[in-house]
Amino acid sequence: MFEHVRANGAAARADITRALDISAGSATTLTADLIAAGYLCEVVGPPREQGRGRPPVALAVVPEAAHVIGIKLSYKSHTAVLTNFAGEMIADLTLPASDKRLALPDLMEEVVTLIDRLLALRDLGREDIHAVGIGMPGIIDPANGLVHWSSLLQNRDENLAAAFAVHFDMPVYLDNDANALTLGELWFGAGRAMSDFAVVTIENGVGMGMVLDNCLYRGAHGMGLELGHTKVQLDGALCRCGQRGCLEAYLADYALTREAAVALDYAFDDIRSRQEVLDVLLREAEAGQTAARTIFRRAGRYLSLGLSNVVQLFDPELIILSGERMQHGDLFVTEIMEEMQEMTLSEGRKPCKVAIHPCADLVWARGATALALSALTDTLLGGEAAVG
Amino acid sequence: MFEHVRANGAAARADITRALDISAGSATTLTADLIAAGYLCEVVGPPREQGRGRPPVALAVVPEAAHVIGIKLSYKSHTAVLTNFAGEMIADLTLPASDKRLALPDLMEEVVTLIDRLLALRDLGREDIHAVGIGMPGIIDPANGLVHWSSLLQNRDENLAAAFAVHFDMPVYLDNDANALTLGELWFGAGRAMSDFAVVTIENGVGMGMVLDNCLYRGAHGMGLELGHTKVQLDGALCRCGQRGCLEAYLADYALTREAAVALDYAFDDIRSRQEVLDVLLREAEAGQTAARTIFRRAGRYLSLGLSNVVQLFDPELIILSGERMQHGDLFVTEIMEEMQEMTLSEGRKPCKVAIHPCADLVWARGATALALSALTDTLLGGEAAVG
Numbered sequence: 182m183f184e185h186v187r188a189n190g191a192a193a194r195a196d197i198t199r200a201l202d203i204s205a206g207s208a209t210t211l212t213a214d215l216i217a218a219g220y221l222c223e224v225v226g227p228p229r230e231q232g233r234g235r236p237p238v239a240l241a242v243v244p245e246a247a248h249v250i251g252i253k254l255s256y257k258s259h260t261a262v263l264t265n266f267a268g269e270m271i272a273d274l275t276l277p278a279s280d281k282r283l284a285l286p287d288l289m290e291e292v293v294t295l296i297d298r299l300l301a302l303r304d305l306g307r308e309d310i311h312a313v314g315i316g317m318p319g320i321i322d323p324a325n326g327l328v329h330w331s332s333l334l335q336n337r338d339e340n341l342a343a344a345f346a347v348h349f350d351m352p353v354y355l356d357n358d359a360n361a362l363t364l365g366e367l368w369f370g371a372g373r374a375m376s377d378f379a380v381v382t383i384e385n386g387v388g389m390g391m392v393l394d395n396c397l398y399r400g401a402h403g404m405g406l407e408l409g410h411t412k413v414q415l416d417g418a419l420c421r422c423g424q425r426g427c428l429e430a431y432l433a434d435y436a437l438t439r440e441a442a443v444a445l446d447y448a449f450d451d452i453r454s455r456q457e458v459l460d461v462l463l464r465e466a467e468a469g470q471t472a473a474r475t476i477f478r479r480a481g482r483y484l485s486l487g488l489s490n491v492v493q494l495f496d497p498e499l500i501i502l503s504g505e506r507m508q509h510g511d512l513f514v515t516e517i518m519e520e521m522q523e524m525t526l527s528e529g530r531k532p533c534k535v536a537i538h539p540c541a542d543l544v545w546a547r548g549a550t551a552l553a554l555s556a557l558t559d560t561l562l563g564g565e566a567a568v569g
Numbered sequence: 570m571f572e573h574v575r576a577n578g579a580a581a582r583a584d585i586t587r588a589l590d591i592s593a594g595s596a597t598t599l600t601a602d603l604i605a606a607g608y609l610c611e612v613v614g615p616p617r618e619q620g621r622g623r624p625p626v627a628l629a630v631v632p633e634a635a636h637v638i639g640i641k642l643s644y645k646s647h648t649a650v651l652t653n654f655a656g657e658m659i660a661d662l663t664l665p666a667s668d669k670r671l672a673l674p675d676l677m678e679e680v681v682t683l684i685d686r687l688l689a690l691r692d693l694g695r696e697d698i699h700a701v702g703i704g705m706p707g708i709i710d711p712a713n714g715l716v717h718w719s720s721l722l723q724n725r726d727e728n729l730a731a732a733f734a735v736h737f738d739m740p741v742y743l744d745n746d747a748n749a750l751t752l753g754e755l756w757f758g759a760g761r762a763m764s765d766f767a768v769v770t771i772e773n774g775v776g777m778g779m780v781l782d783n784c785l786y787r788g789a790h791g792m793g794l795e796l797g798h799t800k801v802q803l804d805g806a807l808c809r810c811g812q813r814g815c816l817e818a819y820l821a822d823y824a825l826t827r828e829a830a831v832a833l834d835y836a837f838d839d840i841r842s843r844q845e846v847l848d849v850l851l852r853e854a855e856a857g858q859t860a861a862r863t864i865f866r867r868a869g870r871y872l873s874l875g876l877s878n879v880v881q882l883f884d885p886e887l888i889i890l891s892g893e894r895m896q897h898g899d900l901f902v903t904e905i906m907e908e909m910q911e912m913t914l915s916e917g918r919k920p921c922k923v924a925i926h927p928c929a930d931l932v933w934a935r936g937a938t939a940l941a942l943s944a945l946t947d948t949l950l951g952g953e954a955a956v957g
Contacts, residue, residue, distance in 0.1 A: 400884025496788020
């Protein structure tokens with residue numbers, strides 16, 4: 182019920198009972214408890230649609246009841262967002278980050294700097310923050326705050342929650358970055374009008390999140406939705422994970438730059454970083470250079486294949502395509518959409534909708550605030566109001 | 570609640586309230602209604618574990634309250650099972666069927682013969698049957714009884730429910746055969762102890778069913794879980810569906826026999842049917858003939874790849890491998906299991922369990938009775954007791 186009020190900004194008790202199919206009595210008892218605890222308050226609702234009368238009393242989340250920070254960690258920059266208990270953004274900050282794999286203490290130093298400088302923007306102290314949510318690429322165990330593997334870290338099986346506790350006296354909630362983004366879409370984006378959808382992200386790696394029946398789908402052992410490591414070619418291209426033929430090995434930044442030495446023969450010796458290679462490659466493709474276009478063209482075809490597999494298996498109502506690469510998505514996007522439909526057996530059904538959200542890191546970080554808000558709400562309200 | 574009683578054979582009211590988390594008052598009211606309607610009855614329950622006292626009263630489904638037939642249609646034979654309302658098998662019958670695609674009226678003639686001869690085994694008439702469930706290969710619209718495409722039918726978009734109604738005055742419930750088998754596992758097999766699992770079937774085609782949270786997962790447009798048509802190779806082998814690179818095109822019977830002319834060069838001219846080709850190919854592979862082994866070896870590797878993709882995306886607690894091919898599964902099964910683990914990024918998590926159920930068509934047909942029982946129960950009890 183609490184999440185319903187937060188998702189809708191404000192809601193009248195009658196709307197709540199209708200939307201959640203609970204009795205008026207239950208709604209009154211529950212809201213009384215939440216108001217007494219200082220998490221909900223009564224506000225003047227929107228005017229009635231029919232009749233005159235005065236506007237009904239509506240319920241709203243008390244914004245000041247808590248503050249949380251959401252963070253997206255990635256290999257070139259980290260982004261943090263500060264929100265209140267109602268999920269409203271109060272401040273945000275992006276800092277450049279290492280483009281190399283770090284030891285955990287070094288990554289944690291970057292997190293400490295990010296949080297402290299974000300708080301300084303609003304003259305707040307660490308004691309004002311109730312929880313932190315972190316989304317990062319890799320294979321994460323959210324229940325135990327462990328990072329089994331991440332492209333940001335030198336070592337496997339790191340205990341990030343423990344490293345965080347060395348610096349901060351507040352809870353941290355960790356998840357895969359695609360899951361955090363998916364939660365962000367569920368709380369603040371497409372999910373407000375939809376109970377089932379998929380999110381596919383393409384940037385340094387390929388990620389996926391899935392909402393089924395308003396909840397994040399995690400699988401039995403928390404290792405589902407690894408779309409980037411589904412195999413699309415037996416004994417195919419080498420992947421960062423050490424296996425062959427993963428979708429990611431045809432699609433991710435490192436997969437594109439792998440062939441750049443051939444495509445950019447004339448200029449390659451002058452290029453230093455992977456980002457620079459990618460930028461030049463992209464520029465050349467846009468200018469029509471054949472080898473560069475061929476690289477993006479194959480990546481696009483594999484993306485079509487990956488999306489058609491998602492449709493063929495999950496059959497979601499909507500796929501949201503997101504991530505940094507989608508900022509240049511127009512290069513092949515029409516072809517990709519057509520090819521995806523061609524590779525999908527639909528037999529007369531409505532084709533799956535695809536929305537492209539070339540979203541900035543801010544949206545991912547906001548998703549990480551949803552991680553923190555969700556877990557915090559669980560703790561504060563005794564686990565009754567969880568979503569995701 | 571009704572399904573809980575059926576699944577458990579018999580259950581005490583106290584167990585029901587505990588298992589389903591409903592109040593004792595609700596349980597009493599609901600059971601009184603079901604007893605009055607003749608669907609549940611009181612029986613003597615199992616002895617109490619502790620203390621002496623007399624055994625508690627338990628509730629059981631009234632077996633005679635209804636009878637249903639479940640049918641598995643396939644390209645060499647059809648199998649039908651007759652069960653009572655408690656899901657207990659009373660009779661079964663398998664008849665040979667056409668191995669060619671049929672017009673709908675001709676397929677329906679085979680169904681009519683099958684049903685009438687099954688009923689004759691127990692001196693029953695059509696009027697004794699309350700519903701029929703049919704599982705068949707293809708792309709099915711269960712809600713409308715439509716067959717968009719099936720390897721058994723010459724034409725697309727056939728209305729099977731309407732063709733059935735020409736002959737019978739009882740409802741028919743249609744679904745993809747893999748869904749029917751999955752429902753069978755949920756009701757009568759592994760699902761009795763498990764809320765989330767996948768079923769992958771390999772025979773003339775490759776099928777899949779998935780149970781999430783005790784319900785059959787169907788996707789937003791009813792076209793999910795088409796594992797056989799996920800793409801495992803860009804521009805790969807031609808599939809029956811007309812597309813290229815589908816998993817099925819490397820794994821299904823027709824994919825194996827496609828290369829048989831090369832492998833069985835010396836004997837091929839004497840072979841008539843596809844089944845005969847497959848039988849000879851299998852015999853040769855078991856005898857160690859190199860080309861025949863190579864064919865099965867590649868099919869096995871693609872099966873590993875398909876299963877690893879299922880794990881990577883759905884992360885189920887268990888995969889049940891089923892279908893006719895699994896009766897010869899021992900040919901490569903150890904290699905397949907090892908290769909599947911190798912192709913899965915697990916990062917220290919428990920590997921997904923795989924169970925091989927080389928089940929006969931009887932189990933599929935029994936799954937089709939679950940289709941009928943589930944829908945019938947919905948109708949009789951007003952939609953409150955549905956599972957699947």
